[in-house]
Structure formats: structure tokens, C-alpha cells
Amino acid sequence: MSTVTIIMGSKSDLPVLKGAFDTLKEFGIDCEGRILSAHRTPDAAAELAKNAEANGTKVLICAAGMAAHLAGVIAGHTVLPVIGIPMASAPFNGLDSLLAMVQMPPGIPVATVTAGNAGGKNAALLAIQMLALSNPELIQKLKDFRVKQAEKVLADDKVLRESGYTTLI
């Protein structure tokens, strides 16, 4: 198993996770993706969680929508950190997933990140920040990433001001 394991409740969640895979790759973190559901494949999901620590996984990322129990169920089977991404699923646009995921009972935490598309990237960055606690090289990469990100915003700001406040597009 890889350092970061990304589990999604359905193949339909995959597009949102592109940001997670891309970001982990950018930072050189080995990761793997699995499609397992807390409801449709409960035994396989539990098995993965129970074996994750022994298999060398350090952080688990779980994406699920609707009655989004995946992250919570995984967290109940392991002491590894679990990051949850609430999917913006219909008909409640992710409010259902968010509430299901963020309301873990005391004793079994899930670190819930941004709902929907941005959640993939933020889940990966949070996982990297966790891994960076024991990896100074990753700390530096995260600092470089922040600098680049800020430079991009400031460059956009400069273009906007120089354009006489017309659109950037």
C-alpha cells in the first residue's frame, strides 16, 4: 500500500479527486486510489482500514457523498489520520455529505475539508502537511508552494490594477 490511500465511495467521485492525485504527485508522495463504499462494500472498506497501518499507509483520504459515512467508518477501524472530502451530491448539493462527515461522535475524529472540487486539493495538502511533520524536505516544498501561490495572486492583482480594473479574462 502507498503512503497516502485515497478511498472514494463511487466511481462518480473520481473527477473531484483529480486535484488530490495531482497535488500528491506534485509533492512526490506515493498514493493509490480505491473505490470502496461504507454501504455497498462494507466488509472490503473495513478490511482496508484495519490493514492500512500494517501496510505502511500514513494518511487516509476518504471522499463520499449523500449519507457520507465512508470517512467515519474507515476512521473507526484505524488510528491513522483520516481526512474526509464531502462530495457535492444531488439533491442537497453536498450539505447532506458535509453534515454526515463533520458530525463525528467524540472519540473518532475525521478532518473534514472543503466540500466539492476544491476538497481534493485541500485534502492532499493537509495530508502532505501531516507527513511534513517528520520530513523537513516536505516542509520546504510546502513553503515553496505557498510562495508560488502568493506570487500568482499578486501577479493577477498587478494585471487587474494595470488594466484599469477591467476583467482579467
Ligand code: RP5
Ligand atoms: C456515495 O454515494 C458516493 O461516494 C457518491 O458520492 C454517492 C453516489 O454514488 P453513485 O450513485 O454515483 O455510485 O456513496
